Amino acid sequence: MEKTSLKVKVINRSAFDLPAYATSASAGLDLRANLEEPISLPPMGRKLIPTGLYLEISPGYEAQIRPRSGLAYKKGLTVLNSPGTIDADYRGEVGVLLINLSQETVTLEAGERVAQMVVAAHEQVAWEAVETLGETDRGAGGFGHTGTR
Numbered sequence: 001m002e003k004t005s006l007k008v009k010v011i012n013r014s015a016f017d018l019p020a021y022a023t024s025a026s027a028g029l030d031l032r033a034n035l036e037e038p039i040s041l042p043p044m045g046r047k048l049i050p051t052g053l054y055l056e057i058s059p060g061y062e063a064q065i066r067p068r069s070g071l072a073y074k075k076g077l078t079v080l081n082s083p084g085t086i087d088a089d090y091r092g093e094v095g096v097l098l099i100n101l102s103q104e105t106v107t108l109e110a111g112e113r114v115a116q117m118v119v120a121a122h123e124q125v126a127w128e129a130v131e132t133l134g135e136t137d138r139g140a141g142g143f144g145h146t147g148t149r
Helices: 069-075
Strands: 009-012 029-032 039-041 046-056 061-066 077-079 084-086 093-100 106-108 113-121
Touching: 029 046, 039 046, 039 093, 061 093, 069 077, 069 113, 084 093, 093 113
Parallel strands: none
Antiparallel strands: 009 046, 029 113, 039 106, 046 093, 061 084, 061 113, 077 093
16 A cells, blocks of 8 residues: 655755665654764753754644654653644744753754654544533543552
């Protein structure tokens, strides 16, 4: 079965090639830091990292900005507002809000892969105000209601 691709218009003002899928079944595209000079993030420091990318996404879709597992594991860096959402009507530069959760200062270099982006379909809700909700076995059971094992 041949898979069709969603067309996304992009302006690339970075010094790097457009993001590409690493494998044929990858969901995310790696985003690179578009930096003029290296930046350092101290422990618990956070910084908005520019990518140099500007997108035009079709209505009904969003771009989700997610952590890269290798960067989180090896350096303790993650996306603070994970997943970040790039709405279809946003036209500014895509930025990645990173936080350093490690005990050491981490330096990022220009071109370093700092996050991944997944483009996904979404729905908008139409609220229906009611007085009661349908019954379920779970009911109002929330955090930890199923036990510890």
